Amino acid sequence: MTLAEPAAESTATAPPATPGTKRNKIKTGEGRLAWMLVAPTIALLGLIVGYPIVKAIYNSFLSDNQKLNPTTGLLEPAGAWTGLTNYKHWLLQQCPSGAGKTITCPTGTLGSQFWGSISVTVGFTVVTVLLETVIGMIFALMMNRAFRGRALVRAAILIPWAIPTAVTAKLWQVVFDPQGVLNKLLGTHYAWTSEKWPARSAIVIADVWKTTPFIALLILAGLQGISADIYESAKVDGANAWQRFVKITLPLVKPALAVAVIFRTLDVLRMYDLPKILTGGANGTTTVSVLVVNQLHSGVYSASALSTITFIFIFAIALGMVKLFNANIVGTPGKGGK
């Protein structure tokens, strides 16, 4: 929800209006009406967003530990209060070894995959967002030009974004198959999805292919808001193409770009479907979300702790990015307008 704010704010403040005058307009009666109008929405949000989050956080302090009764073969019910054990399990790699003792999680337990999955997720995020931003910018600049067949190019660029991710994953699975299209084209015999780095690059390629149009689209919206007059006067002043891009296009498109980058970053941090379908999480492609779902089957309370950790992790990054870009988003139009 916090994400939508910068976008809304940037459009709202685009004509240089100062917040002060706006606040003065709101009389107390109108304010109360506004509250009454949003109250049902807030109540509903509290119910469908707030409750599950609180419940998940509460669950994360319960134990999955189930004693197996040796004579009946029945598991005793789980759910005892266990404090921070689940968090220690993930963050400090403490796995049970019987009789209440813990050991460092052995390879093959889900616990041992935690830090690996964090770095894989962050790695995917940095690489894909970088690539998508650069390529998306190029696409947007192309789409913004007036030339013959522009409509065709725009449609072609947007197609990948219109395809559901699960279908994308299946599509690339065919491409990356050992006997698939890519190996035929390159004349190689790479087992793309069964080695670490090829598998990772396969996911990066598929993700960039799919979501670059999204970034391109948002940047394009920003580009179209820039008046042609500015470019013309810059040309008259003798600025070359590169200078126009760096001094005019970039600063003016920054708010849109920031929103696109934040959205994509949060999306990639939650990436699940691509690795799940393309590689099943094998070969160093287990993201945090894949790990959460894997953990669900062997202990829902521990999975709650893991999703809480993921939640805090992503939330912190989101907050940081909003803070980082916020000044620019609000500041740029003011500067650019004068």
Add this chain to the structure above:
Amino acid sequence: MSPKVAIGAVSLLSAVVVLAGCGSSGNKSGTGSSSGADARGPITFVTGKDNSGLMPHLADAWNKDHANEKVTIKQQSDQADQQLSDLEQHFQAKDPGYDVVTVDVVWTAEFAAKGWVVPLEGKYALPTDKLLGPTVKAATYNGKLYAAPYASDGGLLYYRKDLVSKAPTTWDEMIADCQGKTSTTITGPKPACYAGQFAKYEGLTVNAAEAINSAGGQIVKDDGKTPNVETPEATAGLNFLVNGFKQGYIPKEALGFQETQSLNAFQAGQLMFMRNWPYADAILAGTGSKVAGKFDIAPLPGPKGVGASSLGGHSVAISSYSKYKATALDFLKFVESDAVQSYNLTQGSNAPVLTSLYTDQALVAKFPYLPVLQKSIENAVPRPVTPFYPAVTEAIETNVYAAIQGTTSVDSALKSLQAAIQSATAG
């Protein structure tokens, strides 16, 4: 003023509607009165997606004679992990709407240990003398039968009869058959020697358990929690796979093979031997197959004679929360009848659980693989029977995959497998 009041009233009203909507969804239960062993009534049969269209016939056949105890079929997704999640959620909610459920053989222990399914003893006793032994064993946990075997499955060795004169019965024979006739990749001029399913997924557990069980090992002891893989037998079993990748009798592409990819490779003539389920037979013999008429099937080889297949298939169990358990029990007996079992075989190629059908002349004429499949299932060993199965199979997949990729040695893979299972079942 008046428009404001109106708006306020509307918003209030909408809030009330929302709250009312939430309230009504909460109390669904509370109907139905008597439950227990004698209660009869309409039931729901929950099963995975019916890809071969068997369910309408099954429901019709049952409903014809049970006007007051009609069965409703509820189909789940066709993905096993989604089916499992769906069942877990409904059992945790103690849903009486799930009367009879289809249970994958590997879920039996978990469902039983959590008390979600009714043990088939006493009033619920189910005769098992006509069933194939291993299918009963796979539905048994802690000495009690918890589910009625419904469809079985066993691994088979598919081999190119145009390239080898007779099927190998041991690993060594198979490797010897490949000498000079194969290459180490499926893209070479000659076919590769052998492949099963070695991608990191449930299929790898199936294949690894087959290798280890064939060599006389056992992954988890009978108590359902003690790991037992630091043994010479388990080492020998895992070595068969690891050496395969090292020496080249298993092509490295097989590290990404699930059932379909291995089938495709064999179908394109790129494999000499393949481990797969019986369903592959019809596809390989069909049009568009390069090996139609050139292949045959045999039981899986082992180190010294026939190997131990992992048992696949499904059972049917009664939910502990069902209100009409007597009807449910009758339904269990019904799905094991000759009529249903042979219909499932002829229409859906489901391997039956009744021993008699494997020697039925008419059926064998139609499905020539039946006698071999019977041998495979009779020698089959269930995958580890443990309530901690999801964690155990994760441990097997991760460590075996590391070993066959060559990133870790067989000994250290088994050592961490032992530790991982120990930790997963420590409780």
